[in-house]
Amino acid sequence: MTVDMVIGASVLAATLRLAAPILLAALGGVISERAGVVNIALEGSMLVGAFVGIVAAEQTDSIVIGVAAAIIAGTLLAGIHAIAAIHWRSDQIVSGMALNILALGLTSYLNFQLYGTTGTPADVPDLPTVADQSILVWVSLALVPLTHLFLFGTVSGLRLRAVGEHPRAAETVGIGVRRVRYAAVLASGALAGLGGAYLSLSVAHSFTDGMTAGRGFIGLAAVIFGKWSPIGALVAALLFGYGNALSTSLQGATIGDTRVPVQLLGTLPYLLTILAVAGFVGRSRPPAADGVPYEKEGH
């Protein structure tokens, strides 16, 4: 094991590369949960984004259309969650679970239908890179201050936070709770869809069944570990990405005679998140109405 394996340039570059999709999902999660809707279908939005992104890019030979289609696909899946959670007041966890299974089933089914067992074609156009990183990495980083400004520096952000904390109070001052929540959930799906596009179009250059492999859930963990703030989510995503990068970099490395159990590094995001919600790493408190369906009175 060498120092380079731990903080070398390639590890740090990998950290950014691995953090970006987590960050995009997490920013979506922050917006949605700040408005009071838990969206665990982020994973599903990412997966349909990844799939539709590849299909659209391959069909049109346009990377822009591929990315746009991925965003739309992620948004649509989130739209279903929004209807369930907001309009029908469904249980948000159950609906999210269902949509994750649906996304996995749909993309795998269509992948089989379109490409059989050969896999997606390899000749999809590539995303441009800036400073050796995909442009989407920089986009995801730029979205952090923008999301922060939106939440804490704009009228819409103020209203969104009000809706997530106390929807009835927001309603009494004329804020359309449902509208705000719809917008927030759709935005979270768009961001997760973009994260999916990044995974398939920029990292893997292909689609494989279930390729998001829980990144949407790591994004959810980053929301919680980052205390429902965009900057916190960035810190969490970088930390989780770093852990991920380490587990690749340290593959086969040894300390003395023992092989480093790199697989255990994968538990890091989840362990840290549990410690954070349990209050061992600073108390992490969700918005008061997070996950609580809102029912208008008397109508």
Next chain:
Amino acid sequence: MSGGAPTATGPGPGGPAPSVRQPAMQWATGPAVPVISVIVALLLGAVFVAATGNDPIAAYAALARGAFGTPYDITETLVSAIPLVLTGLSVAVAFRTGLFNIGAEGQLLVGALAAGAVGARFAELPGPLLMPLVILAGILAGAGYGAIAGVLKAARGVNEVITTIMLNYIVVFVMHWLLQSGPMTAPSALGTPASARIGDGAILPVILPNELVPLSRLHAGILLAALAVAVFWFLLWRTSLGYELRAVGLGARAAAQAGIDPARRMALVMAIAGAFAGLAGMIQVSGVFQRVFDGFSSGYGFDAIAVALLGKNSPLGIVAAALLFGAFAHGGAIMQSNAGISSHLVSIIQALVLFVIAAEAIVRGIAGRSRRGRKPVEAIA
């Protein structure tokens, strides 16, 4: 995922949010709503199959034939249903206490790891000694893993949905380590990292003679599953503890003032939930695979949520829902090889079932019942 007590100025909904997680309160008795959910899901699935240029009738016919076409298929459907029954019980017992156990998947894996480890380590022991040991290992490991979420909930008020999701992933990575480079690593013929084979004494025997159903894998785990269903029923409806669990689930504050400590019951019920799921893992090791390997569970713990909800957290409902999903699992695979339609159609249908259940209001509308709103008295006060 709200936590913490509402403050004086906090949102004051007149009670817990309506939720499909507490069917006892929300759903009328009788199987109408679940049956409608399944029908709606099958119809939507058919539309989807047609939209992608396939014949839905042929697809469903192939699915049904795959699941029930031959005695062998029926036994395979049962084999698939066994772990679903147990994980379904795991999720349901937690629901009954007002908790959402998304961690059945992780608890199942921990139970399987423990059973696999014990079964291989003491492979030389005779069956009458080894089998109880392996069963115990699976149950205790699952219970211990479930208890983590329960204790965190009880002691620190941590939302169990978050912890169980996280714990599911933790065990996957620990399992990678154990099987790839850790103490359970064994030379594998499977082409994937796997543990050593368990001893013969740890294997659940096939219960149908080969002459009756050739090649059947239907193992004695089905008896354990049946026993678990009986235990579930007896525990919840015939014991003081079960009464207390249900009281906590339906009215934690009322239970607390009557001297039933909700926190302790919640910690306990997560251990019980983990025990059911751990037993599922043990049965998969002892009855089906004889070892643990990477990718061991095909999501039984997640399907369990749909099983529990579809079965309305009742013993017979869970058995029926597990059989349905078992039929989907086995029939789907046959459908893909015989009719050329992706077996993932089954996941789509399962997702739709779950989704339709979640959108309870819609189903109620279809069932012709008016949605039970807030009590008028409460609305005025």
Next chain:
Amino acid sequence: MTALLEMQGIRKRFGELVALDGVDLSVEERDVHALLGENGAGKSTLMNVLYGLYAPDGGRILLRGEDARIGGPRDAIARGIGMIHQHFMLIPPLTVTENVVLGDERTGALLDRRVIRERVRELQSRFGIEVDPDARVEDLPLGLQQRVEILKVLYRGSDLLVFDEPTAVLTPQEVDELFAIVRTLREQGKTVILITHKLREVFAVTDRITVLRLGRNAGSLVTSATTAGEIARLMVGRELRELRPRATAGSRDVVLEVTGLGALSDRGTPALLDVGLTVHAGEVLGIAGIGGNGQSELAECIMGLRRPTAGDMRIGGADVSRDGPRRTRAGGVCYVPEDRRREGLVLAFTVADNLILGKQAGPPYATFGVLDPQVIEREGALLAREFDVRPPNPLAIAGNLSGGNQQKVVLGRELSSSPRLIVVSQPSRGLDIAATEYVHDRLLEQRARGAAILLISSELDEIRALSDRIAVMYEGRIVATLPAAEATEERLGLLMAGHESAGAA
């Protein structure tokens, strides 16, 4: 001169229940108008209709003589109607300023904090309402939170302010300050509707009165030309019940003895300070006081549901300060909690199952942890009949019973074990008159049997009807304990308002 607001023939039903049955309300400009009535009379429902939160099933609303259709709070606000809700509609983690402007920020897309703070400051100085504009609402005491609510409404240019039971959560001093603000509002040309059921407030600040009873108009009065007696008659629809004569308290054995008790509220603020009291066998000790002065915490401490931070509690001489609810109950203490729907009952359970709550672990209902359903149902049927639960079906779901019958189930469970100490909190809240009398009779029966009863109630009538001695709680302390005969309504009222000297008279 036409009235500012006319509500005519307003109807509203919730399922089976008719909440408003053709109610009229007429409010003059620049008046403070009291909307009076008992719990459930329809006051809040009527105001929610006015504010657009409930869609009425019939009737119309006129503002300055013109037909006004109010489809939601947005419409109401646009027409100059502002509501100060009983449960404050504030967002705790936001600042005072943010809460005031929320929904009507008028700063463009970006939030200009300086501009909005200035606007709030201006408003404060004009109406004499003091509160730090940069404080987070969750850090403010309730009295100041209410001012934020008032500022919110004024910020939106409301001319008609509706206060929904504004004094329920206030200390007496805060009430005085509130009324000063209300008077300033009237001087500044605003019109105020005050929903209340407290007569004192009506005479302190209002000009005119509309009384509702059971969803109908019971009368309209001019405050300066009426009496408390007349209003009370209209509210309850009958003469106030005579205090019933009863035997003097039996033995003088002390059952409950509390000394120097201290405890914290859920928010971590001191809720009980050096509380001391004794209750004897065969005696009812009434705890009077405005809600939120530590009464709930006192009951919870005694029941072992809240850890005391100081002091000592003895039941029959044995120290119970550290006991949890199970041990406390095992010692012959029972509890009729304040919130019967959430604390008293498991609403989804059957009546029979509710009747064994807390007794589920032992005989006769269970042996070695195994329940006996036959015994549970048989005993349930017996108790349901004995306590007049209607329908007397042990397998009925508790949540489907009326409030009065739910309370009978609670009483049946709690009183059937012949307790030596009964802690009762707000036992008749939300009940109709017949059910209230039933509850009172049962409690007096227990007193006659020799049980010690600690009765917590914010209804003075109830306290005076049942108690042998009356202790008054104010800001976490017992400020006086009086024999019932000396506890006139006036004296209790003064004590509840914090005039401690009244106790020494």
